[in-house]
Amino acid sequence: NAGVTQTPKFQVLKTGQSMTLQCAQDMNHEYMSWYRQDPGMGLRLIHYSVGAGITDQGEVPNGYNVSRSTTEDFPLRLLSAAPSQTSVYFCASNPGVANYGYTFGSGTRLTVV
Amino acid sequence: SQKIEQNSEALNIQEGKTATLTCNYTNYSPAYLQWYRQDPGRGPVFLLLIRENEKEKRKERLKVTFDTTLKQSLFHITASQPADSATYLCGGNAGNMLTFGGGTRLMVKP
Numbered sequence: 320n321a322g323v324t325q326t327p328k329f330q331v332l333k334t335g336q337s338m339t340l341q342c343a344q345d346m347n348h349e350y351m352s353w354y355r356q357d358p359g360m361g362l363r364l365i366h367y368s369v370g371a372g373i374t375d376q377g378e379v380p381n382g383y384n385v386s387r388s389t390t391e392d393f394p395l396r397l398l399s400a401a402p403s404q405t406s407v408y409f410c411a412s413n414p415g416v417a418n419y420g421y422t423f424g425s426g427t428r429l430t431v432v
Numbered sequence: 433s434q435k436i437e438q439n440s441e442a443l444n445i446q447e448g449k450t451a452t453l454t455c456n457y458t459n460y461s462p463a464y465l466q467w468y469r470q471d472p473g474r475g476p477v478f479l480l481l482i483r484e485n486e487k488e489k490r491k492e493r494l495k496v497t498f499d500t501t502l503k504q505s506l507f508h509i510t511a512s513q514p515a516d517s518a519t520y521l522c523g524g525n526a527g528n529m530l531t532f533g534g535g536t537r538l539m540v541k542p
Contacts, residue, residue, distance in 0.1 A: 354532075361534040361535045362521065362523075375528070378531060409475050413530075418483075420480075421530065423475035
């Protein structure tokens with residue numbers, strides 16, 4: 320099993336550019352989430368999904384869009400990148416069953432200049 | 433707003449001692465708390481989950497407690513080793529959302 324796969328691993332964007340961070344899981348997990356992590360800070364929830372076709376906002380959703388058309392994929396879209404979105408982004412998944420923790424991807428390091 | 437707080441200062445301990453990390457929550461009552469380990473440049477790795485009706489949970493050298501009166505969870509690593517050096521994250525659920533504290537960096541010195 321590959322687990323949670325995030326692409327790309329690194330990305331540099333210019334202010335105003337758009338891009339999509341990809342996240343795919345092969346564990347048939349219902350729950351998927353996107354977090355950002357800034358230096359010295361913990362994980363902040365951007366958006367999450369409890370199943371295909373269902374998404375909801377987390378703590379810091381502004382500037383980001385998501386969709387969940389399949390169980391496996393949960394892409395995160397930046398429509399107009401800003402320097403404040405420079406961060407490391409983590410995707411995570413969970414089977415949606417009690418007593419299970421989340422499986423995290425290895426992250427995407429994004430720099431907006 | 434609901435919040436999870438962890439000691440932002442690094443915890444330095446000697447090899448063989450017990451490390452104790454603290455996680456406090458405010459303005460909500462999570463049904464469960466989760467603890468993760470994160471190494472530099474890597475994604476977090478799940479360690480333990482404890483429910484609000486469980487006082488204590490153990491896994492090998494790890495022990496987690498959940499005190500709903502103090503609104504606190506303690507995470508213990510017994511017989512600590514230099515390989516335990518990492519950042520440890522505490523997360524609590526709010527409905528279907530899992531939110532995290534800022535993490536505590538643990539340094540175990542030989």
